[in-house]
Amino acid sequence: MTLSLKPHYSAVVIGGGQAGLSASHYLKKHGIDHVVFEKKTVAHKWKDERWDAFCLVTPNWQCQLPDHPYDGDDPHGFMIKDEIIAYVDRFIKKVDAPVLEGTTVSLLEKVDGVFKVESSAGTVTADCVVLATSLYSGPSIPRAAERLPDDILQIHTVDYRNPRQLPAGSVVVVGSGQSGCQIAEDLHLAGRKVHMVTGNAPRCARFYRGRDVVDWLADVGQYDITVEHDGMTKKKHDTNHYLTGRDGGRDIDLRKFALEGMSLYGRMDGISGGKMLFAPNLKANLDNADRVYNGINGLIDRYITEKGIDAPPASVYTPLWEPPIEPSELDLAAEGVTSVIWATGFDPDWSYVGLPIFDGTGYPVQRRGVTGIGGVYVLGLPWLWTWGSGRLLAVGKDAEHVVDHLAGYLEGSQPILRQAVGR
Structure with missing residues (x-):
């Protein structure tokens, strides 16, 4: 879409991923004039930052973008990369958002009662802003990476595509979250x-007692629990459970991989003299992952009992392998390591936001996307409201809530703001 920038909008959306597009969808429904600024290209993370064998971890039925539910014939399957992109592309076409791609926002501030947004495409003012840039702006790579030998290839998960792109030799994968475990399996x-x-990532069964665990958890009500429930406020900083939808879906069991020849280590503590150094917590990491695995299954067991559901018998995972020692180091040259893949997550970039909306951890202070500054909203963050807030499942529900609030704010405040900008 080719746009000519106006000097003022009722709303500016910053970020053109699934959250920003969902916001645009509801802004259009409300008839609210707006523009979407996207630093790269619309939905680029799905298209440009996924490996070749990537597929959904949650079943297809959880794809619930606004007015665009999963429309295929395999709701309990797991779309592969090209299918996901096609699904998202259909949503992009349906929304037809007023997006300016390749547009970097450098400053958001409030001046004379309106929001001033400076971007590479020009400066505009707005009555409201929606920050939909997520917590995953750029790859996070530890400074210790600078001490790796120069002849070792280093890439982040966003740049990994397939095993053939790596030189011959052993590969170190640092980080056992969803991406790290799936790439290690690949x-x-x-x-x-x-x-x-x-690391400290938990894991989850793929199937249990005759069904996908996600289906059970949906029935139990786990996806409806909000961040305001007791003990849930810290969830927004948690690492996601690892499992996979590959080849119809299965568990990822690092202990099984160890039996098959994969070498496992505790948390990386540093790099020195051509060696990678580790904390003595491999057993603790594996045990904790299994504890969560069995805890989720136990939750399902209790639900089945309470509801009197006829299901296959319960079971408890017992370790297939135990680490004989806690490895303290890895001699990279001696083990023939030629590549390191950093599966160490992402860093947010709120550097453009000149508004006091953040807590001490750099997370916006908000309640379901509504911040303490009138007219400022956030979308697409993990645990913004529920487990599905940062995902295809519930980002649309949060966007609807945010835009409904935004519309009400405009109805109450727009006359004053219009006067402030001389309109």
């Missing part, structure tokens, strides 16, 4: 020697 299945550096 390399393992291709016959590559993998050294897996674990």
Whole structure:
């Protein structure tokens, strides 16, 4: 879409991913004039930052973008990369959002009662702003990476595509979240020697007692629990459970991989003299992942009992393998390591926001996307309101709530703001 920038909008949306597009969808429904600024291209993370064998971790039925539910014939399957992109592309076409791609926002501030948005396409003012830039702006790579030998290839998960792009030799994957575990599996299945550096990520069964665990959890009501429930406020900083939808879906069990030749380590503590150093917490990391795995299954067991559901019998996972030692180091040259993949997450970039809306951790202070500054909203963050807030499942519901609030704000405040900008 080719746009000519206006000097003022009722709303400016910053970010053209699924959250920003969902906001645009509801803004159009309300008849609210707006523009969407996107630093790269619309939905670029789905298209440009996923590996070749990528597929959904949650079943297809959880794809619930606004007025665009999953429209295929396999609701309990897991779309592969090209299918996901096609689904998102259909949503992009349906929304037809007023997007300016390749537009970087450098400053958002409030001046004379309106919001001033400076961007590479020009400066505009707005009555309201929606920050939909997520917490995943740029790859997070530890400074220790600078101490790796120069002959070792280093890439982040956003740049990994397939095992063939890596030089021959062993590969270290640092980080055992969803991406790290799935990429380690991808390399393992291709016959590559993998050294897996674990963290505190939990894991989850794919299927249990005859059904996908996600289906059970939906019935239990886990996806309806809000961040305001007791003990849930810290969830927004948690690492996602690891499992996969590959080949119809299955568990990811690092202990099984260890039996098949994958080497496992505790948390990386540093790099020195051509060696990667580790904390002695491999066993603790594996045990904690399994504790969560069994805890989720136990929750399902209790639900089945309470409801009197006829289901296959319960079971408890018991470890297939235990680490014989806690490895303290990995000699990279001696083990033939030629590549390191950093599965160490992302850093948010709120540097453009000149408004006091953040807590001490850099997370916006808000309640379901509504901040303490009138007319300022956030969308697409993990646990913004529920488990699905940062995902295809519930980002649309949050966007609807935010835009409904925004519309009400405009009805009450717009006359004053119009006067402030001389309109």
